[in-house]
Every structure is written in C-alpha cells, then in structure tokens.
Amino acid sequence: MNKILKNSSDNLQYSSSNPKSSLESFSTGTLFPLELPAIENKKIFIDFDGGHISSDAGLLMLKEVEKNVGIIKALGCALDDKRDVRYIDHTYSEIFSQRIYQIASGYEDCNDCTSLRDDPILKMCSERLPLSGKPLASQPTMSRFENTPSRSDLYKMAVAFVDSFVASYSEEPKSIVLDFDDTDTITYGDQQMSLFNGYYGDYCLMPLHIYEGLSGKYILTILKPSRLTGKAILSILKRLVKRLRTKFKNTIIIFRADSHFAAPEVMQWANSQKNIIFVTGLTGNKVLDKRIETVVNLVIKEYAAKQVKVKQYFSFYYKAESWTAEQRVIAKVEMTDQSTKPNVRFIVTNAIHAKAKKMYEKVYCARGNAELYIKDHKTYLHSDRASCHRFEANQFRLFLHSAAYVLLHALKHSVLKGTIFAQATMKTLQLKLLKIGVRVRELKTKIKLEFPTSCPYQNIIGNAFALFAVLRL
Secondary structure (H helix, E strand, O other): OHHHHHHOOOOOOOEOOEOHHHHHHHHHOOOOOEEEEEEOOEEEEEOOOOOOEEOOOOHHHHHHHHHHHOHHHHHHHHOOOOOOHHHOOOOHHHHHHHHHHHHHOOOOOOOHHHHOOOOHHHHHHOOOOOOOOOOOOOHHHHHHHHOOOOHHHHHHHHHHHHHHHHHOOOOOOOEEEEEEEEOOEEOOOOOOOOEEEOOOOEEEEOOEEEEEOOOOOEEEEEOOOOOOOHHHHHHHHHHHHHHHOOOOOOOEEEEEEOHHHOOHHHHHHHHOOOOEEEEEEEOOOHHHHHHOHHHHHHHHHHHHHHOOOEEEEEEEEEOOOOOOOOEEEEEEEEEOOOOOOOEEEEEEEOOOOOOHHHHHHHHHHHHHHHHHHHHHHHHHOOOOOOOOOOHHHHHHHHHHHHHHHHHHHHHHHHHOOOOOOOOOOHHHHHHHHHOOOEEEEEOOOOEEEEOOOOOOOHHHHHHHHHHHHHHOO
C-alpha cells in the first residue's frame, strides 16, 4: 500500500515514520480525480466536486420535532448568558442546537464540531442560512461552552427536562412508572469524583437514569460518583414527585427499580403517601429462604414428577431489622430442566391487593425495558463521553446527550408511529433516516433541498414533513 501511494504522485512522499503525510495529501485534493475499475468499458472517476451536499438531511425532521417539544429552547433559557454581546459570534441557542443535533446524528465528540462548521443542514438546524450563513462554532468554542454551566444552571436544566416530560402528556395519565437504574461511565483521565468500582473493575462515574417505564420517555439523568444511599434515593424521588404533582394531581406513581433501590427510607415514605406504589427487587437471605422452604420443596417434588418447567409464586409479609414496618414480599420459585435446584427471586412492594404473579411478571419484570432505554442513551448516542475534568461539565454533557434522546424518542413514537421505524433503535434511526444525503441550493428568494431520487424511505419522510406542515397551521 505504501508503494502504491508513493508512486501515485511525484508530490506525495509517504513513509511509515510519517503516516500523516499521505492523509494530508489526500485532503488537499491534489490526487483527484481518482480512477476506479471500469464498468462495461466506462471509466469511473472520484472527486469531491459534488457541490454543497450534506449527509444528514434527516436532521431537519428533528428540527421540526424540536419546534413541538421545545427541549433545546428550554435548556437555552435555563443557562444565563453573561457574555458581552459585542463579542459574540454564536448565541447559546445556536450552540445548543449545533451540539445536540450533532449528537443525534452520530457525531458525539466535541472534536467533530470543527469539521462540521460549514455543514449546510446543521447550519439550517441552528437557524443559519446553509451557504451564505456564517460557520458554526468550532471545537474550542464548544469546549468553553461545555464548561460554562454552574450547579444552579444544571439544576434549572434538570427542572426543564422534568417539565418537558410533563408537557408531553396532553392530559393527566392514570398511572406512570418511574424506572430508576444506574450504569457505568468509565473514566480514563483526571475526572472529578471518579472512583474505582469493584464490580466494573475500573474507575468510573455512575449516572442514574430515570425513564417512564410504560412509554420509554426520558425524565432525568443524574451524574454521580457511585451508587446512592437510601437517603439520597429518597431525596431525588421526593423532589421528582413534587414536581410531577404540580400537574399530575391524581396520577398513580409507581417507583420501580432493582434490589439496590429497596431502601427502607423509600418504603417508609411511599407508605405515607397517596397514590405512590413501590416495587423493587429484594436480595435474598436465610430468613427469607426459611419462609419459602415449603414452596421450594413442593416445586422440587412437582418437577421430579412431571419433568417440565415448574413456577410458583408465594406472597408473605416480612420485616427486616432496618425497616420500620412489615412489607409485602413476593417470591418466585422456578425450576427448569437446566437447573439443578430451584431459582428463587424476591421482590418487595406496598401493593397489597395485587396478585403475586401479575405483580412479578407484568409489573416488576417489565423493568427490563429500562435497559433498552439506557442502551439507546448510552450505547447508540454515546452519552458515556465524560472526558471533561470538571464534574459539572460532565453532567452538562450528559444533559446534551439526553436532549438528543428526547428528540429521537419523540420522532419515533409520535411521528413514525405505524411505520417500520416505530420500534427501531436510535441507531437504526440514525443510519436509515438521519444519514440521508441532500443537495442544498441557496437561491435569491428560497432554499432548495434536493433529496436522492433513489431514497428508499421517500413515503415515510414525505409523510413526516407533511405532518409537520399540518402542525404549523
């Protein structure tokens, strides 16, 4: 390969000691057009003279979603701009838009800003003319921006996210599920509050993700150095419920989480509240095992007799030493042909009238959907980019990625409902709907966007923009 590159041009000097030189030569365009193997005796050439084309035309759909959701606008209002207006080239509103739309389209790193400053679609998403408008913010500007918010600014943004969630309902829902779960964000530098975690075997931060379990709507993500104590969990839950109750007066609120969140403080508070239900996992112990010993023996005998999967549920009341009162515990005892002994799981809840099987299978087990929401947020939108030194800056970055989640979720569940993308992951939305090439022509009186004639999703995209046009009436 080195030899080919070296012989392709007299001006190109490539060596293994300086691999950058070949890349720099390509970027200047001195080697173009390049020739590819012919097809039916027709030569094929490559150059970069295609004109003003963006590869992210689908972002215009997200821009229309933002006009109805308003999460970017809300975040902009939460951040007080103290800069001297005489020296400002980019407003906070433009910078918010640029960064969030880049994240939504798969450009998750701050370094991407410089190479995308002149992208015509991103400029339009930031309310700048696609060709004659000034370039967007560069990486240094974006880095300064990410280190701007104070803790009070971040709190206002958190409130803005919760208020956006509330506003997503046209009427008060009968019930909502607050799914609490945390995950790891591995750190590789000198990040504030980064701690070693024995479970993950690395230094990391542990953001707390909160979603509405029935719909997957984003509510909040809170960056933290480690798992929370019972008092900290209750503090977050109480503030969240208080904010929700400003609009959802009679809504049944279900707090759902794994066994780590089975805090006695949460149980005691929930029992004292109206229309607050909790259901969490519960770690087994010798006392609990003793209480279900009879059920376990019955399952073993039934399996030995039938040689088919056996599953039984058993409900009883139990009080740990740290609890102020007895709570209802539901045990699932299951044995299959692959198990040498029964598989036992416990949950604890204050829903005393619900059937044990339904409570476990329909309510608690549905908590697994939260892992899919986190996967969209963390894996596909790359929200684990906590590379800033300041803790506040990393929390702000988490909010930027969260805003991208809000827009993509609204696009999928509101605009793409009934299409093949209604259940798609956010990665699929990026690759098939956002990553679409478009030629941009800025004329004297109008801007013309020319989508590919061979675009495979013309009907879906056309219907989406038709819907946006109706919403603007």
